[in-house]
Structures are given as C-alpha cells and as structure tokens.
Amino acid sequence: MGRLDSVGVSVSYAQVLGWVKAFASTVAENREYLTRLDSAIGDADHGTNIDRGMKAAVAKLDGLEGDDIGALLKTVGMTLVSTVGGAGGPLYGTLFLQMGVATAGKSELAPDDWAAALAAAVNGVQMRGKAEPGDKTMIDALIPARDALSSALAEGASFDDALVRSAQAAEEGMQATIPLVAKKGRASYLGERSAGHQDPGATSSHLLIKTAAEAWSGDD
Amino acid sequence: MGRLDSVGVSVSYAQVLGWVKAFASTVAENREYLTRLDSAIGDADHGTNIDRGMKAAVAKLDGLEGDDIGALLKTVGMTLVSTVGGAGGPLYGTLFLQMGVATAGKSELAPDDWAAALAAAVNGVQMRGKAEPGDKTMIDALIPARDALSSALAEGASFDDALVRSAQAAEEGMQATIPLVAKKGRASYLGERSAGHQDPGATSSHLLIKTAAEAWSGDD
C-alpha cells in the first residue's frame, strides 16, 4: 500500500485485509513463543490456539466478496469463535466481532473510525471476560493501546504517529504484566506464582496492534 | 571354627550353621549387585528375593534345637520355598532340601558327605528347573563346583583344597555365563540380547560355594 492511499487519509478494505493477514503470519511466526509463555502460567496452548484460528480466518476471507470492512472483521470474529475455543477464542472472537459491528458498511476507515473500532473491541472483551486493568490479561495491552491512539489523535497527531504510539503503549502494557499476580484466566490459579511471567494474551494483543501500525504506516 | 575341629576331619553342625549364616550375610552385602545383574537380563529382583529368603531362614534357625545337619538344611530349604517365590525360591529351596535329605541324621559331614550333599543338591535343581549346562543358569556354577570337589577328593586333596578348587570352579562357571545366550529363565526371552551379561543366579550360586570354602577353611 504505497503513499497514494496513505493513511494520512484513511485505511482501505485492502489495507484492513492486509492487516488481518499480517497478524495471522505474525502469530504463526510467534506460535511457539506464545505457547511457551502459556506453559509458564497456563496450559501451553495459546500460540497453537490463535494460530489455528487465524489460519482458518484467512482461509475464509479468500472466499469473501465486496469491500465491507465490517463484514470482513465479523467473518474473522465468527471464525475465531468457531475454531479457537479456550479463552482466546471467545475473547479474540468478540474483539473482531465488535470491530465489525463498529465498522459495518464502511469500505474505508478514517482515523476516528479505527479509534472507535478499537474502543468497541476493548469494550466487548471486557464485557465477555470481566477483566480489569492489572488482572494480567490481554486487556493490559489493549486498554493502553486504545487510550494512546485516541489521545494521539486528539492531540492532532498523524494517523501514522497515532498508530505507532498505540503500538508502543500496547508493548509497555504487555511488559507491565510481568510483575503482576493474575486475577483472571488460568494464570490466576497460580496465585503469587503467576508473578514474574509475561502474559501470553497480552503478548498476542500487542502483536495485533503492532501489525496494524506496520501494515498501515505510510512509509513503505 | 579354629584348628581343632578343622575340616581336615569333617564339618560340624556349628560349622554348617556358620556357613548358612555366612551365605546369608554375603547375599545381604551383594543384594544390590545381584539385583543389578538381574536388571540387565531379568526383572531386577534376584538380590532382593534371595536376601529376603536367607534372612527368614536364619531367623528360623535360631529357634532350632539339636544337631541334625539334615534338619537344619531342610529348614533352610522349606523357608526359602515359602518366602522367596520367583524362580530363585523353588530352585534354592530344592537345593537346600535335597542337601538336607542327603545329610539327614548327621551331626558331622565328612568330605564325601559334603560331596554327596552337593551332588544331590545339583540333581534336585536340575530336576526342578530342567536346565542343562550352558543354559546360562545357576547350574553353570553348581555343576563345575560339584565336579571339581569330587575329583579333588578323588585325587586325595585335603578337604580345604577341595573346597577351594570347588569355589574356583564355581567362579569360572559363573564367569563363563557372560557370553552365553540364555535358554532358561527370564533371560531366555531376550534371545541374543542375553549374551554379554553375567547370570545373577550363577553369581549367587558362586557365593554359596565360596562361603562354604571360607567358612570351613582350616586356616583361621
């Protein structure tokens, strides 16, 4: 996606599709890593789960017609719900479904549309999982990402910059999960022993935000 | 047993009792060793089995009255049969039982009595187990011991020397089991793989003959 349809303006259907595919391949590359993180405080399947789901989602998308970004994202969400299972399935499924609802009918996303989609996604994940910031979950990467994005845009930053700051915030949020004692999910069964490990879901969520910034950055 | 009742003459009830106790403690010392040999080509219990049996036998003997060597040896045999199990139990049980039959009523064993007892013992073990020389069993230590003893005595050797030559023959027979492919017992299930390992039963039988020579040797 060259300079022409740069995100200074907005993100096209093709770019959203590009992002979803980029996320799928990043997850595939980081599959063992995510599963290893899940071994330490979970049950050693997070990488396998999300990878299985994103592969299925990408396969579904190839058959998809039209340029409705909402339909695209809903398809990803539905596929994740029906192929992933575990906690990751409903959570990432809801994330994409809510993004789909927020972007229904759109063939382009202006920066504010993306901010609204991300906000809706975070909202949905919290409704589903009831996790609060600091519970050592994907929420700890997603909320900072959402807030950094909207404040950057409010400060008049370019979409590029806003996306980068959003990704940085997600990364910091992910790293901040290391010392936390988990309150939600499997890791909470470990009690104090969950501290000192990075949360796998926060890690995959950081990858999600990071790939958006990379896929949509103007300079390439 | 000092010089006085030296075996130049014969072996007393007390000396037979001493031999049985000496065998029991030698087995106890070599318990792990015998079991390790049995791990290689069997089921890792030969040392444990014979040790359990000889401990029980010694306990029984403490309660025994009189000076009938036959009764003493039969008691050892019966106790082994009822406490050891496995192949070792019936085989060593029969060995001592047959020695007991051969020495019934005797309170002293002349060299020829011992030779007869050992012959009867070997006979019993073969009747029970149907093993031939070269089958990689205790028979491979016992038959050379029996033959070396009788030929030594026939050549007019002293009982001391005869016992030593008998023990040496048992040792050679034991070592000769190493290259053999087992035809009897658990080791036979390994087929060719049983070659290259010393037979545990031949090893315990060598200890049996060796302790007799040591317990009855004149010089101590």
Added chain:
Amino acid sequence: MKKLINRPEDVVTEAIQGMAAAHPDLLKVNFGPNYVYRADAPVQGKVALVSGGGSGHEPMHGGFVGMGMLDAACPGEVFTSPTPDQMIEATKAVDGGAGVLHIVKNYTGDVMNFDMAAELARGEGIDVEAVVIDDDVAVQDSLYTAGRRGVGTTVLAEKICGAAAEEKQSLQQVADLCRKVNENGRSMGMALTSCIVPTAGTPTFELGADEMEIGIGIHGEPGRERRKLAPASEIVESLATPVIEDIPFEEGDEVLAFVNSMGGTPTIELYVVFNELHKLLEDRGIKITRNLIGPYITSLEMAGCSITLLKLDDDLTRLWDAPVHTPGLRWAA
C-alpha cells in the same frame, strides 16, 4: 515426546475415531463440528446432559457418554475448551424435548464458550440450563478472580445427574441436583511429573527428581506449591485435609471417596493412596460408603493423583448406584 500417537495435530480426531470404532453400541461421533453422542439419542422426554472441555482428560467426557450418564460430549483440542458451535450442534442432536443441561467445568474458556452456546441455543428455542462445577480447593476462591477450577466432582456429577435424568426428573430438578453435588464435593490434586501437550512437544513444567507439585489442576498447570517428594501418607494428608476442612466434612458423615490417577500413575499406587485415605477418614469418624478408584479425569500422561470427597445422602447414594453403561463407567447394566 514419547507418546503412542501419529501427528500431534491429529491426536484428538484419531482418539474419537477410535472411540467410535470401539463403542458403536453406545455412541456415535460427529465430525465438523466434533461431538460424541448417545447412539440412541435423542431420548424422548428425558433431560439431555451435555458436557465437554479440552481433550486430554480421557475417559472424561466422551468416555462418559451412554445410558445413565451423558447424552453428548464436546471434545476440544488438548486442554482447550471446545467451541460454541460444537456445543450448539450437540445440544440440538440430543434434545429430547425435556431440555438440556450443560455441565461446565469452571475455566474461563469453558464458561465463556458454553455461555455463548447457551445464548444461541435458547435463541433457537431449546430449554438450556447450565451448571458450573468448581470444586478444587487448591484455588482460593474470590469474586474478583476466575474462581475455583472444576475437577473430580465433575465425574460424580455427570454420573449422578445422568441417573436422575434416566428417572425422567425435570430439567430444573436435574440442574438443582447438579448444584447440590457441586456444593457437596471437593477435590485436590498433585503431580509427580508434568505432562506434555502433543502440539507443544515439551513438558509444560519442569520438576526435579525429588520434587512434586501440590494443588495442580488437570491441564498441566503448575500447582500452588512445589515440595520435596514425600511418602504417600504425607501426600494424602496434604490433599485430604484441605478437602475435609473446606465444606467441612464432619464426624458421622458418609462420603464417596474418589481416588483418581492423573494418567501416568498405575493402579497399585492408587490403592496405596486409598489405603492411607481410608485410615485418615476413619480417624476423623468419616465413613467411606462408596468409592471410585482409577484414571477417570486425567491430565494426559501426568503421574500423580487427586482426591475427591462427596458428602452422600440416601438420594445421592441411590443415584450413584443406579445402572450406568458408558465406555468409562459401567455397572448394573
């Protein structure tokens, strides 16, 4: 990784194919979405029981499908809860018009997926009730956490509620009974070794030759505490005491004692454990009137055990004794 499997990705599919091949008289298997269901389903006028969860706990749940226990089970990937569409399809396949009970083990993933499924099934006009089992005393309970895990009591609840359903009890009655079993059952488990998730290929956690994990779950999660190896008597003490004191179980109580293998622990050791448990409960005046000993809710090849106690009354005892005929549990039939 030493397992009797082909490709790690195919373990779950091939295992349920094996079940279908082995037990055509008891169950059928549907693939895409995957679920195991009673050969004679739907049983008209009977409340249907549907459970499910990650695979790796065999015989639970698929091995408990049959007369007197489950009508359907949804097997997820190893240690990964199944998906809502498996649950919806299974629910539809076994609904005999008297409603469907979802028996759910309390794990975030299981609960969220079953929630979605129940919402959708109700949307299609099926009367669905869900009961969440959370009996693991190793986990400190709290409103702000995921709460306790569902473990051994699940097996007992599936058997007892299955019997009640065969008696044609109503959905409400069977659901209340399931809650009653959950309230009266408590469990705790331990591990001597970790297990290996096939697709991961390496042990989920590392344990020293002289170490054990106390308070583990059934997904290879490390436990609450790592300790030096101890004799069976001490291990039973540290599992049974928190279990007993949680409800609490008291002098004069009659209980079902369930000694479960985590998968790699053989029967001879389970009886040594049961012997210790029996002595311990006798000392406290608690009477074991029923027992279950064996590998029923496992964690792949993990060596270790769990102890579950269920407080019995005449009703629960009668339902426990009632006929059951499944691949994993069978008597009086």
Added chain:
Amino acid sequence: MKKLINRPEDVVTEAIQGMAAAHPDLLKVNFGPNYVYRADAPVQGKVALVSGGGSGHEPMHGGFVGMGMLDAACPGEVFTSPTPDQMIEATKAVDGGAGVLHIVKNYTGDVMNFDMAAELARGEGIDVEAVVIDDDVAVQDSLYTAGRRGVGTTVLAEKICGAAAEEKQSLQQVADLCRKVNENGRSMGMALTSCIVPTAGTPTFELGADEMEIGIGIHGEPGRERRKLAPASEIVESLATPVIEDIPFEEGDEVLAFVNSMGGTPTIELYVVFNELHKLLEDRGIKITRNLIGPYITSLEMAGCSITLLKLDDDLTRLWDAPVHTPGLRWAA
C-alpha cells in the same frame, strides 16, 4: 524414583490392604500367607479359579477376584511369583468341592511354584488342574527354552473361564476351555519407557529419548529389539502383524481385540492405538466383535501398550458377555 508409596518394601501389603478396604463387598484378604479371595468363598459346587503372580500388574490378578472371574489370587512381591504356601492356602480357602483350576502364566518361577503347590494340594485330596498361559509371540517358542510368556490372554482366560465356572461347568470342562482360550489368543507388547521396581529404586533398563522397546514382557524385562520411536500406525503394525500371522488369524475371523496400557500410557493414546488396529484388521477382513481397552495387565508405571487378539466363537462370545463383578472388570452386574 517417583511413586505414590510409603516404604518400598510395604507397597504390596499396603496395596492389598487398600483393596480390602475398598471392596469388602467383593473380596477378603488374608495375610501370612497373602491371598485375596471372594467374599462369598467357597462357592459350593462351583469350580474355583485360583491365579496369582508377581505384583505390579494391577488390576491383575487381585482386581479380578469376584463373581464371574477369579475365586482367589495370590500376589507375590513385585515381579516375583508367589510361593506355594500362598497358593495352597488360597486353594483350600476357595475349594467348593468341585475342584480348583490354577491359571498360571508361563514364567519359570510361576510354573515351579504352582507345580509345588498343586502337588501338595492334591496330596491333601483337593482336585487341582493347572493350565499354563503362553501367548506372547515376541518370544520364540522351543522345547529347549522357557517357552513363551503368559501375558494379555491371561486376563481374557480368567474372565471367560470364570463365566464357565459360574455356569457350573466341570473342572475338566473349565480347564479345557482355558486351554482353548490360550490356543486362540496371542499377544505382543512394547514399551516407551522402563518401569522402576520399588525395592530396586532405579529403572530396570535405560531407553533413549527417541527409542522404544518392541517385544517386552510385563516385568520390565527389555524386549527383543530396540528401535527408533515411530508413529502409532507403525507400532501397531509391528505388534499386530506377528500376532495375526502366528495362529494365524484369517479373513472372516471374528476376534476380541484387547488394547492394554502397560500402566503409564493414558486412555487417549489407547484409543489412537485401537483406531489403528481397527483399520489394520479391517484391511485384512478380520472383524473385531468385542474389545477391551485400558490398563488391565500392567508393568508398574511403564509407558507402552500391548495388543492381544482372541479368536471368538459363539461359546467364547457368550462367556465373555456373561455378568462379571470384580474391582477391575464389571458388567451386566
């Protein structure tokens, strides 16, 4: 050594104490000499079945004591056959006047001890028949060796002969039936790991992380051959082929397929194995009409499996289906 035990020397005693505590309705236990026997023994006018062997194979044999199977079992030390006095006392305790059948696995120790016991029991006027089971095709048979081991077919023989005895068949008939089962059953086993004899404390043999033993017995003896680890499909092929070709089993035959865990292999893997076996037999036109899948004749905590095939006819099928109620095997009762 990681086991749920107390002192290694006490494992066998404590395990049978646990059995006595768990199953008073089914069996009683005598100590010194040790044997497990039916709670309602002697059953007048019924041929009594007595078996036994080293411990470490649980549930075999003690777990098979009860209605429709064994009248008594003599547990030896781990992997060490019991002693004649155990067998004599057990034989006397269960003799109901119709004679006693000794079911003996073909191991030098077991055979010699049971021989001694039978001689003595006959001396006391009890009608004793002994049948030796030797079904392990991994061992080359020969007049000059100890012959084949008795393995999986023993479980099937105890069940089928137990049913015949309940039908009040004569000692001669039950003994002939036992020989018939032995002639029609063949087995072969493999190991992914060694086991640890409690009193030894270390693995009986060492296996590399990528190695397996083919043609093992049930006492931790190494097998006939060490191979690189392989997929379940290949393992099943190398176990089932020699089994099939030995009798041989032929197109059109109806068989009971018994997939057994050596102790440490969990149920999920057994079903993957059964799935492969089912496909393999189908290709050869051999029909599995009955099956048994689980840990029934184990080798302590060894990981691995064995496959047993038994050629069935109507008579054997009927007796297999007959009611049985023991701790280890139960149906239709």
